[in-house]
Amino acid sequence: MPTERRPGALRSERSRLAILAAAARQFAERGYDHLTIEGIAAEAGVGKQTIYRWWGSKTALVAECLVEGMLIPVPFQPPVTGDPRADLQSWVQSILDFLPGNESLLRSLVITAAEDPEVAARLSERLGVFPTDASTPARFPLEVVEAITGAIVIRSLRGGSFDEGYAARLVDTILRS
CATH class of the missing domain: 1.10.10.60 (Homeodomain-like)
Incomplete structure:
Protein backbone atom coordinates (compact mmCIF):
# COMPACT_ATOMS: atom_id res chain seq x y z
CA MET A 1 0.00 0.00 0.00
CA GLU A 68 19.31 15.72 17.62
CA GLY A 69 21.89 16.55 20.28
CA MET A 70 23.08 19.66 18.48
CA LEU A 71 22.63 22.09 21.37
CA ILE A 72 23.52 19.84 24.26
CA PRO A 73 25.64 17.20 22.56
CA VAL A 74 25.57 14.56 25.28
CA PRO A 75 22.47 13.80 27.31
CA PHE A 76 23.37 13.95 30.97
CA GLN A 77 22.73 10.57 32.53
CA PRO A 78 23.25 9.93 36.21
CA PRO A 79 25.18 6.73 36.85
CA VAL A 80 23.52 3.80 38.55
CA THR A 81 25.85 2.83 41.39
CA GLY A 82 23.33 1.85 44.03
CA ASP A 83 24.05 5.08 45.93
CA PRO A 84 21.39 7.63 44.85
CA ARG A 85 23.19 10.50 46.62
CA ALA A 86 26.44 9.77 44.76
CA ASP A 87 24.52 9.32 41.50
CA LEU A 88 22.83 12.72 41.90
CA GLN A 89 26.12 14.35 42.82
CA SER A 90 27.80 12.88 39.73
CA TRP A 91 24.89 14.06 37.56
CA VAL A 92 25.08 17.59 38.98
CA GLN A 93 28.84 17.68 38.46
CA SER A 94 28.46 16.64 34.81
CA ILE A 95 26.09 19.57 34.25
CA LEU A 96 28.45 21.96 36.05
CA ASP A 97 31.36 20.71 33.94
CA PHE A 98 29.34 21.52 30.79
CA LEU A 99 28.47 25.08 31.81
CA PRO A 100 31.78 26.95 31.40
CA GLY A 101 31.60 28.53 27.97
CA ASN A 102 27.94 27.56 27.57
CA GLU A 103 26.31 30.07 29.91
CA SER A 104 24.62 32.00 27.09
CA LEU A 105 23.33 28.73 25.65
CA LEU A 106 21.79 27.89 29.03
CA ARG A 107 20.19 31.33 29.32
CA SER A 108 18.72 31.03 25.82
CA LEU A 109 17.43 27.52 26.49
CA VAL A 110 15.77 28.64 29.72
CA ILE A 111 14.04 31.52 27.93
CA THR A 112 12.96 29.32 25.04
CA ALA A 113 11.75 26.54 27.35
CA ALA A 114 9.72 29.07 29.33
CA GLU A 115 7.95 30.09 26.13
CA ASP A 116 7.42 26.68 24.58
CA PRO A 117 6.41 23.46 26.37
CA GLU A 118 7.89 21.30 23.58
CA VAL A 119 11.31 22.86 24.07
CA ALA A 120 10.94 22.46 27.84
CA ALA A 121 10.16 18.76 27.43
CA ARG A 122 13.11 18.24 25.07
CA LEU A 123 15.45 20.07 27.42
CA SER A 124 14.28 17.90 30.30
CA GLU A 125 15.03 14.79 28.24
CA ARG A 126 18.56 16.03 27.46
CA LEU A 127 19.18 16.61 31.16
CA GLY A 128 18.75 12.87 31.49
CA VAL A 129 16.80 12.34 34.69
CA PHE A 130 13.28 12.68 33.44
CA PRO A 131 11.68 9.65 31.81
CA THR A 132 11.26 10.01 28.08
CA ASP A 133 7.98 8.11 28.07
CA ALA A 134 5.20 7.27 30.48
CA SER A 135 6.25 3.61 30.80
CA THR A 136 9.60 4.53 32.37
CA PRO A 137 9.35 5.38 36.07
CA ALA A 138 11.16 8.45 37.33
CA ARG A 139 14.40 7.52 39.04
CA PHE A 140 14.40 10.54 41.35
CA PRO A 141 11.43 12.49 42.71
CA LEU A 142 10.49 15.34 40.39
CA GLU A 143 10.77 17.84 43.24
CA VAL A 144 14.40 16.86 43.89
CA VAL A 145 15.31 17.20 40.22
CA GLU A 146 13.50 20.54 39.93
CA ALA A 147 15.19 21.89 43.06
CA ILE A 148 18.62 20.90 41.79
CA THR A 149 18.17 22.18 38.24
CA GLY A 150 16.49 25.34 39.54
CA ALA A 151 19.43 26.08 41.82
CA ILE A 152 21.89 25.58 38.96
CA VAL A 153 19.89 27.74 36.56
CA ILE A 154 19.37 30.57 39.07
CA ARG A 155 23.04 30.66 40.05
CA SER A 156 24.07 30.59 36.39
CA LEU A 157 21.63 33.35 35.44
CA ARG A 158 23.02 35.49 38.26
CA GLY A 159 26.55 34.92 36.96
CA GLY A 160 27.51 32.98 40.08
CA SER A 161 30.38 30.53 40.08
CA PHE A 162 30.42 26.84 40.91
CA ASP A 163 33.35 25.87 43.08
CA GLU A 164 34.62 22.31 43.42
CA GLY A 165 32.37 21.36 46.32
CA TYR A 166 29.17 22.91 44.96
CA ALA A 167 27.68 19.68 43.56
CA ALA A 168 28.07 17.83 46.87
CA ARG A 169 26.75 20.74 48.94
CA LEU A 170 23.75 21.22 46.66
CA VAL A 171 22.76 17.55 46.69
CA ASP A 172 23.27 17.32 50.47
CA THR A 173 21.15 20.44 51.02
CA ILE A 174 18.32 19.23 48.78
CA LEU A 175 18.25 15.72 50.20
CA ARG A 176 18.38 16.99 53.79
CA SER A 177 15.26 19.10 53.39
Missing part, protein backbone atom coordinates in the same frame (compact mmCIF):
# COMPACT_ATOMS: atom_id res chain seq x y z
CA PRO A 2 1.59 3.32 -1.03
CA THR A 3 2.14 5.91 1.67
CA GLU A 4 0.72 9.37 1.27
CA ARG A 5 3.20 12.14 0.66
CA ARG A 6 2.84 15.77 1.61
CA PRO A 7 2.58 18.13 -1.31
CA GLY A 8 5.78 19.93 -2.18
CA ALA A 9 9.40 18.93 -2.48
CA LEU A 10 10.75 15.88 -0.71
CA ARG A 11 12.64 16.65 2.47
CA SER A 12 16.34 16.52 1.69
CA GLU A 13 18.40 15.04 4.52
CA ARG A 14 21.37 17.18 3.47
CA SER A 15 19.27 20.34 3.68
CA ARG A 16 17.70 19.25 6.98
CA LEU A 17 21.12 18.73 8.54
CA ALA A 18 22.41 22.04 7.15
CA ILE A 19 19.40 23.85 8.61
CA LEU A 20 19.78 22.18 12.00
CA ALA A 21 23.53 22.90 12.08
CA ALA A 22 22.97 26.56 11.18
CA ALA A 23 20.20 26.92 13.75
CA ALA A 24 22.27 25.27 16.49
CA ARG A 25 25.34 27.39 15.76
CA GLN A 26 23.41 30.64 15.63
CA PHE A 27 21.35 29.76 18.71
CA ALA A 28 24.50 29.04 20.72
CA GLU A 29 26.22 32.16 19.42
CA ARG A 30 23.37 34.70 19.48
CA GLY A 31 20.63 33.27 21.67
CA TYR A 32 17.00 32.64 20.89
CA ASP A 33 15.92 36.28 20.63
CA HIS A 34 18.42 36.99 17.86
CA LEU A 35 17.87 33.74 16.00
CA THR A 36 16.14 34.42 12.67
CA ILE A 37 14.78 32.10 10.05
CA GLU A 38 16.30 34.39 7.42
CA GLY A 39 19.77 34.01 8.94
CA ILE A 40 19.43 30.25 9.27
CA ALA A 41 18.20 29.92 5.70
CA ALA A 42 21.09 32.02 4.36
CA GLU A 43 23.71 29.99 6.25
CA ALA A 44 22.11 26.65 5.31
CA GLY A 45 21.71 27.63 1.65
CA VAL A 46 17.95 27.08 1.57
CA GLY A 47 14.91 29.28 1.22
CA LYS A 48 12.93 30.51 4.22
CA GLN A 49 9.88 28.72 2.87
CA THR A 50 11.74 25.40 3.15
CA ILE A 51 12.30 25.95 6.85
CA TYR A 52 8.72 27.05 7.46
CA ARG A 53 7.41 24.05 5.49
CA TRP A 54 9.38 21.60 7.66
CA TRP A 55 9.12 23.38 11.03
CA GLY A 56 6.11 25.44 12.00
CA SER A 57 8.12 27.84 14.14
CA LYS A 58 11.58 28.73 15.29
CA THR A 59 10.88 27.00 18.61
CA ALA A 60 10.02 23.77 16.77
CA LEU A 61 13.37 24.06 14.99
CA VAL A 62 15.19 24.62 18.30
CA ALA A 63 13.35 21.62 19.78
CA GLU A 64 14.58 19.41 16.95
CA CYS A 65 18.12 20.71 17.47
CA LEU A 66 17.81 19.59 21.10
CA VAL A 67 16.49 16.17 20.11
Whole structure:
Protein backbone atom coordinates (compact mmCIF):
# COMPACT_ATOMS: atom_id res chain seq x y z
CA MET A 1 0.00 0.00 0.00
CA PRO A 2 1.59 3.32 -1.03
CA THR A 3 2.14 5.91 1.67
CA GLU A 4 0.72 9.37 1.27
CA ARG A 5 3.20 12.14 0.66
CA ARG A 6 2.84 15.77 1.61
CA PRO A 7 2.58 18.13 -1.31
CA GLY A 8 5.78 19.93 -2.18
CA ALA A 9 9.40 18.93 -2.48
CA LEU A 10 10.75 15.88 -0.71
CA ARG A 11 12.64 16.65 2.47
CA SER A 12 16.34 16.52 1.69
CA GLU A 13 18.40 15.04 4.52
CA ARG A 14 21.37 17.18 3.47
CA SER A 15 19.27 20.34 3.68
CA ARG A 16 17.70 19.25 6.98
CA LEU A 17 21.12 18.73 8.54
CA ALA A 18 22.41 22.04 7.15
CA ILE A 19 19.40 23.85 8.61
CA LEU A 20 19.78 22.18 12.00
CA ALA A 21 23.53 22.90 12.08
CA ALA A 22 22.97 26.56 11.18
CA ALA A 23 20.20 26.92 13.75
CA ALA A 24 22.27 25.27 16.49
CA ARG A 25 25.34 27.39 15.76
CA GLN A 26 23.41 30.64 15.63
CA PHE A 27 21.35 29.76 18.71
CA ALA A 28 24.50 29.04 20.72
CA GLU A 29 26.22 32.16 19.42
CA ARG A 30 23.37 34.70 19.48
CA GLY A 31 20.63 33.27 21.67
CA TYR A 32 17.00 32.64 20.89
CA ASP A 33 15.92 36.28 20.63
CA HIS A 34 18.42 36.99 17.86
CA LEU A 35 17.87 33.74 16.00
CA THR A 36 16.14 34.42 12.67
CA ILE A 37 14.78 32.10 10.05
CA GLU A 38 16.30 34.39 7.42
CA GLY A 39 19.77 34.01 8.94
CA ILE A 40 19.43 30.25 9.27
CA ALA A 41 18.20 29.92 5.70
CA ALA A 42 21.09 32.02 4.36
CA GLU A 43 23.71 29.99 6.25
CA ALA A 44 22.11 26.65 5.31
CA GLY A 45 21.71 27.63 1.65
CA VAL A 46 17.95 27.08 1.57
CA GLY A 47 14.91 29.28 1.22
CA LYS A 48 12.93 30.51 4.22
CA GLN A 49 9.88 28.72 2.87
CA THR A 50 11.74 25.40 3.15
CA ILE A 51 12.30 25.95 6.85
CA TYR A 52 8.72 27.05 7.46
CA ARG A 53 7.41 24.05 5.49
CA TRP A 54 9.38 21.60 7.66
CA TRP A 55 9.12 23.38 11.03
CA GLY A 56 6.11 25.44 12.00
CA SER A 57 8.12 27.84 14.14
CA LYS A 58 11.58 28.73 15.29
CA THR A 59 10.88 27.00 18.61
CA ALA A 60 10.02 23.77 16.77
CA LEU A 61 13.37 24.06 14.99
CA VAL A 62 15.19 24.62 18.30
CA ALA A 63 13.35 21.62 19.78
CA GLU A 64 14.58 19.41 16.95
CA CYS A 65 18.12 20.71 17.47
CA LEU A 66 17.81 19.59 21.10
CA VAL A 67 16.49 16.17 20.11
CA GLU A 68 19.31 15.72 17.62
CA GLY A 69 21.89 16.55 20.28
CA MET A 70 23.08 19.66 18.48
CA LEU A 71 22.63 22.09 21.37
CA ILE A 72 23.52 19.84 24.26
CA PRO A 73 25.64 17.20 22.56
CA VAL A 74 25.57 14.56 25.28
CA PRO A 75 22.47 13.80 27.31
CA PHE A 76 23.37 13.95 30.97
CA GLN A 77 22.73 10.57 32.53
CA PRO A 78 23.25 9.93 36.21
CA PRO A 79 25.18 6.73 36.85
CA VAL A 80 23.52 3.80 38.55
CA THR A 81 25.85 2.83 41.39
CA GLY A 82 23.33 1.85 44.03
CA ASP A 83 24.05 5.08 45.93
CA PRO A 84 21.39 7.63 44.85
CA ARG A 85 23.19 10.50 46.62
CA ALA A 86 26.44 9.77 44.76
CA ASP A 87 24.52 9.32 41.50
CA LEU A 88 22.83 12.72 41.90
CA GLN A 89 26.12 14.35 42.82
CA SER A 90 27.80 12.88 39.73
CA TRP A 91 24.89 14.06 37.56
CA VAL A 92 25.08 17.59 38.98
CA GLN A 93 28.84 17.68 38.46
CA SER A 94 28.46 16.64 34.81
CA ILE A 95 26.09 19.57 34.25
CA LEU A 96 28.45 21.96 36.05
CA ASP A 97 31.36 20.71 33.94
CA PHE A 98 29.34 21.52 30.79
CA LEU A 99 28.47 25.08 31.81
CA PRO A 100 31.78 26.95 31.40
CA GLY A 101 31.60 28.53 27.97
CA ASN A 102 27.94 27.56 27.57
CA GLU A 103 26.31 30.07 29.91
CA SER A 104 24.62 32.00 27.09
CA LEU A 105 23.33 28.73 25.65
CA LEU A 106 21.79 27.89 29.03
CA ARG A 107 20.19 31.33 29.32
CA SER A 108 18.72 31.03 25.82
CA LEU A 109 17.43 27.52 26.49
CA VAL A 110 15.77 28.64 29.72
CA ILE A 111 14.04 31.52 27.93
CA THR A 112 12.96 29.32 25.04
CA ALA A 113 11.75 26.54 27.35
CA ALA A 114 9.72 29.07 29.33
CA GLU A 115 7.95 30.09 26.13
CA ASP A 116 7.42 26.68 24.58
CA PRO A 117 6.41 23.46 26.37
CA GLU A 118 7.89 21.30 23.58
CA VAL A 119 11.31 22.86 24.07
CA ALA A 120 10.94 22.46 27.84
CA ALA A 121 10.16 18.76 27.43
CA ARG A 122 13.11 18.24 25.07
CA LEU A 123 15.45 20.07 27.42
CA SER A 124 14.28 17.90 30.30
CA GLU A 125 15.03 14.79 28.24
CA ARG A 126 18.56 16.03 27.46
CA LEU A 127 19.18 16.61 31.16
CA GLY A 128 18.75 12.87 31.49
CA VAL A 129 16.80 12.34 34.69
CA PHE A 130 13.28 12.68 33.44
CA PRO A 131 11.68 9.65 31.81
CA THR A 132 11.26 10.01 28.08
CA ASP A 133 7.98 8.11 28.07
CA ALA A 134 5.20 7.27 30.48
CA SER A 135 6.25 3.61 30.80
CA THR A 136 9.60 4.53 32.37
CA PRO A 137 9.35 5.38 36.07
CA ALA A 138 11.16 8.45 37.33
CA ARG A 139 14.40 7.52 39.04
CA PHE A 140 14.40 10.54 41.35
CA PRO A 141 11.43 12.49 42.71
CA LEU A 142 10.49 15.34 40.39
CA GLU A 143 10.77 17.84 43.24
CA VAL A 144 14.40 16.86 43.89
CA VAL A 145 15.31 17.20 40.22
CA GLU A 146 13.50 20.54 39.93
CA ALA A 147 15.19 21.89 43.06
CA ILE A 148 18.62 20.90 41.79
CA THR A 149 18.17 22.18 38.24
CA GLY A 150 16.49 25.34 39.54
CA ALA A 151 19.43 26.08 41.82
CA ILE A 152 21.89 25.58 38.96
CA VAL A 153 19.89 27.74 36.56
CA ILE A 154 19.37 30.57 39.07
CA ARG A 155 23.04 30.66 40.05
CA SER A 156 24.07 30.59 36.39
CA LEU A 157 21.63 33.35 35.44
CA ARG A 158 23.02 35.49 38.26
CA GLY A 159 26.55 34.92 36.96
CA GLY A 160 27.51 32.98 40.08
CA SER A 161 30.38 30.53 40.08
CA PHE A 162 30.42 26.84 40.91
CA ASP A 163 33.35 25.87 43.08
CA GLU A 164 34.62 22.31 43.42
CA GLY A 165 32.37 21.36 46.32
CA TYR A 166 29.17 22.91 44.96
CA ALA A 167 27.68 19.68 43.56
CA ALA A 168 28.07 17.83 46.87
CA ARG A 169 26.75 20.74 48.94
CA LEU A 170 23.75 21.22 46.66
CA VAL A 171 22.76 17.55 46.69
CA ASP A 172 23.27 17.32 50.47
CA THR A 173 21.15 20.44 51.02
CA ILE A 174 18.32 19.23 48.78
CA LEU A 175 18.25 15.72 50.20
CA ARG A 176 18.38 16.99 53.79
CA SER A 177 15.26 19.10 53.39
